[in-house]
Amino acid sequence: MTRRRLLTSLGPPIVFGLAFLGLWEAVVRGFDLKPYFLSAPSKIVEAIGDNVDNVWDATVVSGTNALVGLVIGTLLGVAVSFALMRFRVLDDLVTPLAVALNAIPIFVLVTVFNNMFAITSEVPRRLMVTIVVYFIVLVNVAKGLRQVQPTHLELLRSYAASPTAVLSKARIPNAVPYLFTALRIAAPAAVITAFVAEYFGGSQNGLGYGITSNSAGSKNAVAWAYVVGACTLGLVFFLIAVSLESYINTRRGLGPGGGTT
Amino acid sequence: MSEHRAVVVDGVSKVFNRGTPRQVEALVDIDLTVGGGEFVSLIGPSGCGKSTLLRLVANLIEPSTGEVLVAGKDAPRARLDQEYGMAFQQAGLFDWRSVARNVELPLELKGWDGSRRRRRALEMLQLVKLTDFADHKPWQLSGGMQQRVAIARALAAHPRLLLMDEPFGALDEMTREHMQAELLRICAETETSVVFVTHSIPEAVYLSDRVVVMSPRPGRITEIIDVDLGPSRTVETREDASYFKKITEVREALRAGEDDRETEAVVAEERSSR
Numbered sequence A: 001m002t003r004r005r006l007l008t009s010l011g012p013p014i015v016f017g018l019a020f021l022g023l024w025e026a027v028v029r030g031f032d033l034k035p036y037f038l039s040a041p042s043k044i045v046e047a048i049g050d051n052v053d054n055v056w057d058a059t060v061v062s063g064t065n066a067l068v069g070l071v072i073g074t075l076l077g078v079a080v081s082f083a084l085m086r087f088r089v090l091d092d093l094v095t096p097l098a099v100a101l102n103a104i105p106i107f108v109l110v111t112v113f114n115n116m117f118a119i120t121s122e123v124p125r126r127l128m129v130t131i132v133v134y135f136i137v138l139v140n141v142a143k144g145l146r147q148v149q150p151t152h153l154e155l156l157r158s159y160a161a162s163p164t165a166v167l168s169k170a171r172i173p174n175a176v177p178y179l180f181t182a183l184r185i186a187a188p189a190a191v192i193t194a195f196v197a198e199y200f201g202g203s204q205n206g207l208g209y210g211i212t213s214n215s216a217g218s219k220n221a222v223a224w225a226y227v228v229g230a231c232t233l234g235l236v237f238f239l240i241a242v243s244l245e246s247y248i249n250t251r252r253g254l255g256p257g258g259g260t261t
Numbered sequence B: 001m002s003e004h005r006a007v008v009v010d011g012v013s014k015v016f017n018r019g020t021p022r023q024v025e026a027l028v029d030i031d032l033t034v035g036g037g038e039f040v041s042l043i044g045p046s047g048c049g050k051s052t053l054l055r056l057v058a059n060l061i062e063p064s065t066g067e068v069l070v071a072g073k074d075a076p077r078a079r080l081d082q083e084y085g086m087a088f089q090q091a092g093l094f095d096w097r098s099v100a101r102n103v104e105l106p107l108e109l110k111g112w113d114g115s116r117r118r119r120r121a122l123e124m125l126q127l128v129k130l131t132d133f134a135d136h137k138p139w140q141l142s143g144g145m146q147q148r149v150a151i152a153r154a155l156a157a158h159p160r161l162l163l164m165d166e167p168f169g170a171l172d173e174m175t176r177e178h179m180q181a182e183l184l185r186i187c188a189e190t191e192t193s194v195v196f197v198t199h200s201i202p203e204a205v206y207l208s209d210r211v212v213v214m215s216p217r218p219g220r221i222t223e224i225i226d227v228d229l230g231p232s233r234t235v236e237t238r239e240d241a242s243y244f245k246k247i248t249e250v251r252e253a254l255r256a257g258e259d260d261r262e263t264e265a266v267v268a269e270e271r272s273s274r
Helices: A003-030 A041-050 A052-086 A088-102 A106-116 A123-146 A150-158 A163-199 A207-216 A220-252 B050-057 B075-080 B099-109 B114-127 B143-155 B173-190 B201-207 B241-273
Strands: B002-016 B024-036 B039-043 B065-070 B084-087 B161-165 B193-198 B210-215 B220-226
Touching: A003 A041, A041 A052, A041 A220, A052 A088, A052 A123, A052 A163, A052 A207, A052 A220, A088 A123, A106 A123, A106 A163, A123 A163, A150 A163, A150 B084, A163 A207, A163 A220, A163 B099, A207 A220, B002 B050, B002 B193, B024 B050, B024 B193, B024 B220, B039 B050, B039 B201, B050 B065, B050 B161, B050 B193, B065 B075, B084 B143, B099 B114, B099 B143, B114 B143, B114 B173, B143 B161, B143 B173, B173 B193, B173 B201, B193 B201, B201 B241, B210 B241, B220 B241
Parallel strands: B039 B193, B039 B210, B084 B161, B161 B193
Antiparallel strands: B002 B024, B002 B065, B210 B220
16 A cells, blocks of 8 residues: 555544544533543543553453463364364254354353452453353354365365365365454454453453443543553454454455455 | 277166155166267256266266266276366366466375476466466456366366366356367367266357257256267357257257157156046
8 A cells, every 4th residue: 555545544534533532622621521520531641641550561461361362262263163074963063052152242151250260360251251262263163164165075076085185175275264254353352351351350450450440439530541551452452353364365365354256 | 089988877877865755866877978089068958967967977976876987997986096187167266276286286186296296287277378377366367267277177187088067157158169169179189088068059069079968857868969060170160051050950959858858747747647
């Protein structure tokens, strides 16, 4: 992309964002809104400056939880989708369940996990993230392994290809874009789950805890500082996943949004 | 025509879903021999079993009765030995492989080493005149070019037999005529026999030494028509009177098959009302 095109595509949203912040600031000052009701952006920036170490530490805690869950969930999801591919019976049992679980907010299970593990442990949160990511990856990768072009299967059969060869020449390469689509969905979900898990108790060190405790203490601007940290973390996860997906799809000649030819 | 017979289909029938309410007699009593270097087309309306017959020859499905020999071997053995190459209506190229690596695929499965594969792939691409596109990805090519890659891939292991299921069905008319001429040239150069499924009468007549006319319910061969237009066919062939005469002959054979079917339907109805 040329510098000019970058400017024309990024320009408008940036201008809009700045205008929005300006309006927010003006409303808070103009109507003299109390800080416990709504903090002005300038106060939030100030709060970030004052608490930069705390916000950073909390970001590392929540970010690590999200990342650990994302990695383990992805590995598990990929492994199990291979097992489903291999054993059809398992597929019939597990897939409908996985699809159903993807449609409900299972992260509320974190309270149960909190009771199962030590109160200061990060395990329940990471476990929760893992489960959320696992089902997203499982459903998508299993689909990618299964939905191979019938022509490809007939062709490989005509070459007398072994089941292993069918897997390595057709099914696995076919599933790769599905994996990256799954990651694009799972990465923000991992971050959200990591925050929300903190709302349900456990150790007092993450971004989610920073938001709830400061809100409860009427330190609104500080709570907002943690919100900014949370947004940034979510964006970073999302951008990395989107870039990976669009890189893979471009190499495959698919549109940036995915799909098959 | 050389002595060896590329394909022998002897008394073959195929019934799908036998013993269930969805039982279909796809093919009944098929006898067909394809000689070495011969080009044979299978033509007929949808549901006449022409693709099924091709898949039986390819051993992608097993016959219910009868025997299929390819290159003098049992069909399953012939498949394991890659005695034939196959091309479908969809080019079926693998998006994630370059054009050359697509052509290499059957050789990879035969366990050839990399440099030998690459050399053969480039040879095949030269045959279909796509050498310049060896390192392109399939989606950067037009439909006709993709189909040529598919033909190069089907011929990569130098099989003596090519099985094609409506390979030009999705192409526009001009590309299609060009591809037909190219296919004839390639087959002449490589001395390959072809079994070619189509539902285009002009295509069948232009390409074939013999046209096998089939009719549905149950699928069977109603007539085999010799097309003696000479070995080298050119653009002029398409405007020749003998070419049109053959087209008429095939069309009438197809229509006769239709009439048979209607008579049969009446007979079947009478039988069931009894």
